[in-house]
Amino acid sequence: MVPADHGQGEPPLHVAGRAQPVDEDHGWLPIPAIGMVQIHPIEVEVARPKLGHGRLPLPPDALPGATSPARPLALPPGPSLCRTSLLCWVMRDRPRVRMAPSPTGYVHLGSARTMLYNVLFARAQGGRVVLRIDDTDLGRSEPEYEQAIFDGFHWLGLDWDEGPDVGGPHGPYRQSERLDLYREHAVRLLQSGAAYRCFCTPEELAAERAEAERRRRPYRYSRRCLVDPPRYRQEFAVRLRVPEGETTFTDLVRGEIRVENATIGDPVIVKSNGWPTYNFASPVDDALMEITHVFRGEEHLPNTPVQLMILDALGYRRPQALIHLPVIVGKDRKKLSKRHHPEVRLGLYQELGFLPEALVNYLALLGWNPGTDQEIFSFEELVRAFDVSRVQRASAMFDWDKLEWINGQYIRRLSDRELADRLRPYLADLPEETVTAAAPALKERLPYLGRASELLAYLRTPPAPPELDPEQREMVRAARERLEEVDWAPGPVESALEELRRERGWSRGRLYTPIREAVAGRVSPPLHYTLALLPRDEALARLRRAAG
RNA sequence: GGCCCCGUCGUCUAGUGGACUAGGACGCAGCCCUCUCAAGGCUGAGAUCGCGGGUUCGAAUCCCGCCGGGGCUACCA
Numbered sequence: 001m002v003p004a005d006h007g008q009g010e011p012p013l014h015v016a017g018r019a020q021p022v023d024e025d026h027g028w029l030p031i032p033a034i035g036m037v038q039i040h041p042i043e044v045e046v047a048r049p050k051l052g053h054g055r056l057p058l059p060p061d062a063l064p065g066a067t068s069p070a071r072p073l074a075l076p077p078g079p080s081l082c083r084t085s086l087l088c089w090v091m092r093d094r095p096r097v098r099m100a101p102s103p104t105g106y107v108h109l110g111s112a113r114t115m116l117y118n119v120l121f122a123r124a125q126g127g128r129v130v131l132r133i134d135d136t137d138l139g140r141s142e143p144e145y146e147q148a149i150f151d152g153f154h155w156l157g158l159d160w161d162e163g164p165d166v167g168g169p170h171g172p173y174r175q176s177e178r179l180d181l182y183r184e185h186a187v188r189l190l191q192s193g194a195a196y197r198c199f200c201t202p203e204e205l206a207a208e209r210a211e212a213e214r215r216r217r218p219y220r221y222s223r224r225c226l227v228d229p230p231r232y233r234q235e236f237a238v239r240l241r242v243p244e245g246e247t248t249f250t251d252l253v254r255g256e257i258r259v260e261n262a263t264i265g266d267p268v269i270v271k272s273n274g275w276p277t278y279n280f281a282s283p284v285d286d287a288l289m290e291i292t293h294v295f296r297g298e299e300h301l302p303n304t305p306v307q308l309m310i311l312d313a314l315g316y317r318r319p320q321a322l323i324h325l326p327v328i329v330g331k332d333r334k335k336l337s338k339r340h341h342p343e344v345r346l347g348l349y350q351e352l353g354f355l356p357e358a359l360v361n362y363l364a365l366l367g368w369n370p371g372t373d374q375e376i377f378s379f380e381e382l383v384r385a386f387d388v389s390r391v392q393r394a395s396a397m398f399d400w401d402k403l404e405w406i407n408g409q410y411i412r413r414l415s416d417r418e419l420a421d422r423l424r425p426y427l428a429d430l431p432e433e434t435v436t437a438a439a440p441a442l443k444e445r446l447p448y449l450g451r452a453s454e455l456l457a458y459l460r461t462p463p464a465p466p467e468l469d470p471e472q473r474e475m476v477r478a479a480r481e482r483l484e485e486v487d488w489a490p491g492p493v494e495s496a497l498e499e500l501r502r503e504r505g506w507s508r509g510r511l512y513t514p515i516r517e518a519v520a521g522r523v524s525p526p527l528h529y530t531l532a533l534l535p536r537d538e539a540l541a542r543l544r545r546a547a548g
Numbered sequence: 549g550g551c552c553c554c555g556u557c558g559u560c561u562a563g564u565g566g567a568c569u570a571g572g573a574c575g576c577a578g579c580c581c582u583c584u585c586a587a588g589g590c591u592g593a594g595a596u597c598g599c600g601g602g603u604u605c606g607a608a609u610c611c612c613g614c615c616g617g618g619g620c621u622a623c624c625a
Contacts, residue, residue, distance in 0.1 A: 136624090205622090254552095259551070267623095271623035278624070278625045298552095301619070301620075366560075394555065401574055402575080405574055444587040509584090512583035516583070516584060523585045
């Protein structure tokens with residue numbers, strides 16, 4: 001049985017196996033690391049996808065009732081084999097994924113998520129992660145931002161196998177160091193007629209655009225320089241000559257996407273300064289670096305046809321799979337942006353004291369879900385659970401409350417020792433012993449570490465002495481006397497206070513409230529901590545000041 | 549405007565024609581616990597599944613139309 005349209009010359013992928021694990025209703029066999037595969041009573045066969053086409057064709061003799069897969073498949077590159085056995089195994093090339101940020105500012109939260117999905121996918125498949133710096137924007141790229149990218153990803157615990165800092169066989173990994181490569185490819189396109197020189201000035205282009213705007217027509221480059229290039233001009237850019245027809249591809253999240261080429265104007269691929277544009281450099285590098293799966297934000301979806309045209313014109317294989325992740329939006333339902341959303345900046349979370357593993361957990365759930373009720377995942381669990389076919393299509397709204405909740409969950413799971421260590425930078429003005437002693441009391445009260453400081457503000461600033469009635473003054477005085485001869489630690493302080501309370505028959509609320517007000521103000525950690533965290537003399541002085 | 553994508557509680561989502569009186573989580577409300585604040589436990593409110601047509605004995609799930617939202621429309625990435 002040979003499926004209808006497997007790629008020319010591409011050997012079909014044979015997946016033979018017992019029909020035992022078959023989902024009878026659909027005729028699909030789930031194969032780990034591949035996805036759902038069409039099953040036949042005894043034998044399973046899958047077409048090797050054409051380059052970049054991951055959808056599984058329905059075999060001519062499919063089981064009755066079989067339908068096309070709800071989601072397209074991620075099929076492995078290279079020869080794939082699955083042998084008859086109760087346990088199905090698959091031999092295939094290792095996937096290669098890439099993260100390609102541009103060093104034009106702080107690290108974007110969306111980049112962090114894209115990196116995360118890349119890493120989760122690669123780790124689960126035994127693939128490699130490539131970090132490439134897309135610094136072709138001379139005006140905005142700054143070397144110091146590159147370090148911010150490294151730091152940000154490292155902070156999250158997301159590492160890469162190849163990159164500008166660690167090297168690798170496909171380098172260099174900065175686009176600014178690959179200019180010769182792009183030049184070479186541009187020449188090829190020029191020679192084959194797939195691209196042409198454009199001498200138009202920015203002013204002329206602006207005029208064209210304005211004219212289109214005025215006539216309320218969609219703007220596309222006029223191809224003036226293709227038809228009738230001006231003479232005597234020296235400066236030029238290079239444009240791709242968009243071929244006729246349509247471009248189709250399969251996105252693993254969205255399925256088949258089809259775009260009429262006529263709706264795309266000839267894009268510039270080499271700027272007049274000789275540098276490539278993103279749309280040119282990116283696909284060339286993806287091909288040269290043998291990237292198999294491209295994860296990126298949905299905002300790149302409209303770029304994809306252009307990039308595929310370039311690949312086609314160059315005779316390169318398309319990446320095996322494209323995965324466009326839903327954009328992350330703010331409360332206003334707009335894409336997170338520097339201007340309107342302070343929460344885009346990855347560094348913010350580090351500064352406020354979110355635990356990187358908690359942020360990773362939250363980000364994983366923003367646009368993906370495991371299909372179970374599990375909300376808290378270790379990194380290893382995420383690697384195991386992550387499945388591209390469960391990535392959402394609709395954009396995801398960033399939810400600060402849920403992030404805080406997840407972060408709180410992680411904080412509470414820390415040991416006292418660990419929490420104290422992590423807290424130290426956020427309480428740098430406090431003695432180390434104080435931080436260590438405070439950790440247990442803080443644990444259940446912190447949405448993020450940066451809050452510790454305000455919870456312990458009374459250590460630095462004494463409260464205004466409270467107004468107490470005579471009975472309360474007596475309580476505070478008695479407490480102070482009792483505390484004078486007690487070991488200064490939460491445990492003994494608590495015992496002493498409880499003893500006093502029982503002796504006098506005072507309720508906790510009545511005794512503790514005036515003490516708390518005298519020592520810390522309205523809200524503070526449990527009273528024995530509140531007291532013991534303060535130096536004994538200071539605590540007693542505050543009690544004396546309130547009640548004599 | 550054009551092209552593309554998307555549309556289930558406020559939010560993240562489960563759901564792939566009957567088990568859906570639409571499930572979970574965050575948030576919200578109430579109660580319990582309690583020395584304040586938290587944490588934790590319990591209970592609850594909250595979704596005419598964007599709208600309108602169809603197909604079907606039966607639709608959140610399939611089809612068509614509409615509406616709404618978003619992304620892109622740079623010699624930015």
